[in-house]
Amino acid sequence: MSRKHPIIAVTGSSGAGTSTVKEAFEHMFRREGIKPAIVEGDSFHRYNRVDMKKALAEAEKKGSRTFSHFGPEANLFGELEELFGTYGDTGRGRRRLYVHNDDEAAELAHLGVKSGEFTPWEEIPEDTDCLFYEGLHGCVSTKTTNVAQHADLKIGVVPVINLEWIQKIHRDTSERGYSEEAVMETILRRMHDYVHYVVPQFKLTDINFQRVPIVDTSDPIIARDIPTADESLVVIRFRKPDRFRVDFPFLLQMLKDSWMSRRNTIVVPGGKMGLAMELILTPILRRIMEDRRSVLG
Numbered sequence: 001m002s003r004k005h006p007i008i009a010v011t012g013s014s015g016a017g018t019s020t021v022k023e024a025f026e027h028m029f030r031r032e033g034i035k036p037a038i039v040e041g042d043s044f045h046r047y048n049r050v051d052m053k054k055a056l057a058e059a060e061k062k063g064s065r066t067f068s069h070f071g072p073e074a075n076l077f078g079e080l081e082e083l084f085g086t087y088g089d090t091g092r093g094r095r096r097l098y099v100h101n102d103d104e105a106a107e108l109a110h111l112g113v114k115s116g117e118f119t120p121w122e123e124i125p126e127d128t129d130c131l132f133y134e135g136l137h138g139c140v141s142t143k144t145t146n147v148a149q150h151a152d153l154k155i156g157v158v159p160v161i162n163l164e165w166i167q168k169i170h171r172d173t174s175e176r177g178y179s180e181e182a183v184m185e186t187i188l189r190r191m192h193d194y195v196h197y198v199v200p201q202f203k204l205t206d207i208n209f210q211r212v213p214i215v216d217t218s219d220p221i222i223a224r225d226i227p228t229a230d231e232s233l234v235v236i237r238f239r240k241p242d243r244f245r246v247d248f249p250f251l252l253q254m255l256k257d258s259w260m261s262r263r264n265t266i267v268v269p270g271g272k273m274g275l276a277m278e279l280i281l282t283p284i285l286r287r288i289m290e291d292r293r294s295v296l297g
């Protein structure tokens, strides 16, 4: 944790919607004049696409059916914890990008990096106001690493699993060129690591945004469309509402048709997710930045 160089971690499984939440944060950063150092979680995968396929084949040859992008063998958890610790202490550190497709490769043509590869490590610029992480492991904690301890604001993006699968299948088939069968195979192979490394993070997060469809998603594999915002609700859970001085009466007034399901949980119509994030997160970001300015003097 660092008042001078705060770290915001948005964590969610593959297809959960963390990139979508990142866009909401980027709007808030622009409006608040905050300059973040953006770190994408998949850049801390251990292997590029070609080497990952080889590592998968090796693991299967040894009888392992649980080796996946979600676990410690395929991710640089130690390096991620080191980045968070270094940034918290100094406001500096090293980052890179993982290129998922040809469009992203074209945007980075000057680096000559192909789809499925990493860009070279680069130094985080000196004058950032915070580090913003978006990916699978922003709050990961294992026997040997504890990334979670360094994050000052921990956000979980955790749609109910049927919706998460629908979102992943939709995105991976339409944007990453995978077949439905390949995506389902990936989901199944990742299940062990999902349960042991991804899910445990969401008891540590300060705020979880859980989108819940109110239409039938019984068979996520045949679902043709992603349930829209208006076809869903969002359950927003605060681990310690007092810590962030959450004003529930204000939120209930501002978010039409919202209600409290528990003392620390507000439910809002799916179409109000963006507004809810803005009303909840803007004051928190402002307080984090005020605190940073107070220690910078």
Ligand SMILES: Nc1ncnc2c1ncn2[C@@H]1O[C@H](COP(=O)(O)OP(=O)(O)OP(=O)(O)O)[C@@H](O)[C@H]1O
Pocket (backbone or CB within 6 Å): 012, 013, 014, 015, 016, 017, 018, 019, 020, 021, 135, 136, 167, 168, 170, 171, 211, 226, 227, 228, 229, 273
């Ligand atoms: N709140 C939402 N309402 C409707 N669709 C959503 C919402 N959030 C995400 N989606 C859709 O779900 C799919 C996955 O979203 P997104 O790319 O943000 O996931 P992700 O968590 O970034 O995945 P990955 O970590 O694998 O990149 C996308 O097609 C996106 O449009």
Ligand SMILES: O=C(CO)[C@H](O)[C@H](O)COP(=O)(O)O
Pocket (backbone or CB within 6 Å): 013, 014, 015, 042, 049, 069, 099, 100, 116, 136, 176
């Ligand atoms: O989605 C992911 C987990 O967040 C991985 O980043 C992704 O699967 C990387 O592999 P590829 O781009 O080859 O599918």
